[in-house]
Amino acid sequence: MSKYLWPVIHCRNPLCLEPIRLPYPSPPDIFQGQPMWPMEWWKTLFACRECGQVYEYRAQDVRWAAFSLPGPNQRGSAMAVYGIDFVCVQEGCGTQLRLHVVRDAGTTTQEIADEIVRGRIAVQCEKGHPQQPTQMQNISVVSEV
């Protein structure tokens, strides 16, 4: 079976280190070499799918790893990036931020809001200030692949 290069970031939680596969429109096969990572991803907050911890990632954190592409009807064959926009509630901070999570395409923004309320996504600002889950209403699909 052919293998394709997918961009991944590795969770920065030392107890987790799970690779987070990122959506990518047309992953090259492993013989084509590593493409450049688009600049729009230069610096972003990402929540790990496994442990829910939030860290800041930069373009140099993106690695390329070989995956067999799942078939069209298999789980994981389509992914989407969701953006959670919020303003830090910490007094004196007020930083405006967008946190990203990767989920299967078709996940509803309500399902993501539920995950936040249940504490499955540890929302915090880039300075580490924890947020109130009930204030995380502004969730949108950023891109689908």
Ligand SMILES: [Zn+2]
């Ligand atoms: Zn993790």
Ligand SMILES: [Zn+2]
């Ligand atoms: Zn803050």
